[in-house]
Amino acid sequence: MAFLPPWASALVGCISVSLAGAFSFSDLYPPLWNKSPGQFSDYSVENGKYVIDPWVYPERMGMYKILVNKTASYFERFSPDNGQNLLWGLPLQYGWQYTTGRLVDPSQRTDCGYESGDRLRVSVDSWWADMNYFLCALPFLAAVDSGIMGMSSDQVMLLPPPKDQTKFCLNISSCQSSFPKTMSKWNILYKYLQSPSSSFDDLMKYLWDAHISALKDAYKIFEDRLEYYSKPEADFGRDWCVTLDYLAAAHFPTTFFKVTEFQKGLPPRVLVDSDRAPFISNFTNLQNTVLLGLNLLHQVDDSTGKGLNTLKKPIILFLKPYYHSYI
Numbered sequence: 546m547a548f549l550p551p552w553a554s555a556l557v558g559c560i561s562v563s564l565a566g567a568f569s570f571s572d573l574y575p576p577l578w579n580k581s582p583g584q585f586s587d588y589s590v591e592n593g594k595y596v597i598d599p600w601v602y603p604e605r606m607g608m609y610k611i612l613v614n615k616t617a618s619y620f621e622r623f624s625p626d627n628g629q630n631l632l633w634g635l636p637l638q639y640g641w642q643y644t645t646g647r648l649v650d651p652s653q654r655t656d657c658g659y660e661s662g663d664r665l666r667v668s669v670d671s672w673w674a675d676m677n678y679f680l681c682a683l684p685f686l687a688a689v690d691s692g693i694m695g696m697s698s699d700q701v702m703l704l705p706p707p708k709d710q711t712k713f714c715l716n717i718s719s720c721q722s723s724f725p726k727t728m729s730k731w732n733i734l735y736k737y738l739q740s741p742s743s744s745f746d747d748l749m750k751y752l753w754d755a756h757i758s759a760l761k762d763a764y765k766i767f768e769d770r771l772e773y774y775s776k777p778e779a780d781f782g783r784d785w786c787v788t789l790d791y792l793a794a795a796h797f798p799t800t801f802f803k804v805t806e807f808q809k810g811l812p813p814r815v816l817v818d819s820d821r822a823p824f825i826s827n828f829t830n831l832q833n834t835v836l837l838g839l840n841l842l843h844q845v846d847d848s849t850g851k852g853l854n855t856l857k858k859p860i861i862l863f864l865k866p867y868y869h870s871y872i
C-alpha cells in the first residue's frame with residue numbers, strides 16, 4: 546500500500562482485520578434484539594394506530610427489526626439468510642451505542658440510560674441518540690411511505706421526546722417538509738430496492754447517499770450537544786462523521802458481518818478527558834489504532850481543503866478488493 550500514508554494504511558488495515566471467523570448470526574445480534582418488537586402488532590395501539598416510542602431502547606430497535614424484516618425478500622438473491630441486507634448497519638450501530646453507554650443522558654440531569662436508573666430510556670440529550678434518530682425515524686417512515694412496510698402512513702405514530710420536540714419530525718408529512726432531500730433519498734433507495742434488476746453496488750450507493758444526507762441534517766441541529774462530552778469523546782463524534790463520508794465514498798458494505806467486525810475497532814465506552822489514543826490502557830490495540838486513525842483522517846481532511854478528494858481515491862482503491870472479495 547505504498548501510495549497510502551502510513552496512518553491511512555493502518556486505518557484501512559484495521560477495517561479489514563479478522564474477517565475470517567465464522568459466527569452464528571444470533572450470537573451477534575444487537576442487545577435485546579430478541580426482546581424488541583418484530584412486527585407492528587407487538588406495539589401498543591391507540592385510536593387504531595400503532596404507537597412507537599423511539600425514546601425507549603427496544604421500541605426504537607423494533608423499528609429497525611421490522612425494517613430489516615420487511616426488506617429481507619429484496620436481499621434474498623444476495624444471500625438467503627438476510628446477512629447481506631444493507632440495512633443491518635443501522636441496528637448494529639444503534640446496539641453499539643447502547644452497549645458502549647452512548648445513549649445515556651450526558652448532562653446527568655436525568656437518570657436516562659444509566660444502569661442505576663432508567664436503563665432502557667434513550668436520552669434526548671445524547672448526541673448519539675439524536676443523530677441516530679435521524680437514521681431511524683427517517684429511513685423507517687420513508688419505508689412506510691414507499692409501501693414496503695405493508696402499512697399506510699396514518700397507521701403508525703411516533704411519540705415525541707420529552708423536550709426539544711420541534712427538532713424531531715414524527716410522521717411522513719412533517720419529515721418530508723422538514724427534510725425533503727433526505728426523505729427523497731431514502732425513497733429512491735426503496736424504489737430501487739424493489740426493482741428486480743437492482744445491483745448490490747448501486748444499492749450501497751443509494752443507501753450511503755441517504756445515510757450521509759440524514760447525518761448532515763442532524764449534525765447541524767445537534768452539534769451543541771457535543772458540549773456535554775469530554776473533549777476526546779466530542780472529537781471522536783466529529784471524527785466519526787468525517788469518517789462516514791469516506792466509508793460512503795468507498796461504498797462500504799453495511800452488511801451484518803462487515804459492520805459487526807468493523808465495530809470491534811470502535812471505542813467500547815464513552816471517552817474521558819484522560820483518554821489519549823493510541824495509549825488507552827484498557828482498549829485493544831485495534832481500538833487504539835482505529836481511534837487514532839479516525840482522528841488523523843479528520844485532521845488531514847480539515848487541513849487539506851481538498852483532502853476529501855485527494856485521499857478518497859487511494860482509500861477507495863484499497864477498500865474495493867477487500868469488500869468485493871466478501872460479497
Ligand SMILES: *[C@@H]1O[C@H](CO)[C@@H](O)[C@H](O)[C@H]1NC(C)=O
Pocket residue numbers: 583584614615617627
Ligand atoms: C419476518 O418476521 C416474521 C414475523 O415475525 C417472521 O415469521 C419471518 O421469519 C421474518 N423473516 C425474516 C427474513 O426474518
Ligand SMILES: *[C@@H]1O[C@H](CO)[C@@H](O)[C@H](O)[C@H]1NC(C)=O
Pocket residue numbers: 713714715716718719
Ligand atoms: C405530523 O407531526 C406534526 C408535528 O411534528 C403535527 O403537527 C402533524 O399534525 C402531524 N400530522 C399527522 C398527519 O399526524
Ligand SMILES: *[C@@H]1O[C@H](CO)[C@@H](O)[C@H](O)[C@H]1NC(C)=O
Pocket residue numbers: 817819827
Ligand atoms: C478504563 O480506563 C478508564 C480511564 O482511565 C477508567 O475510568 C476505567 O475505570 C477503566 N476501566 C477498566 C475496566 O479498567
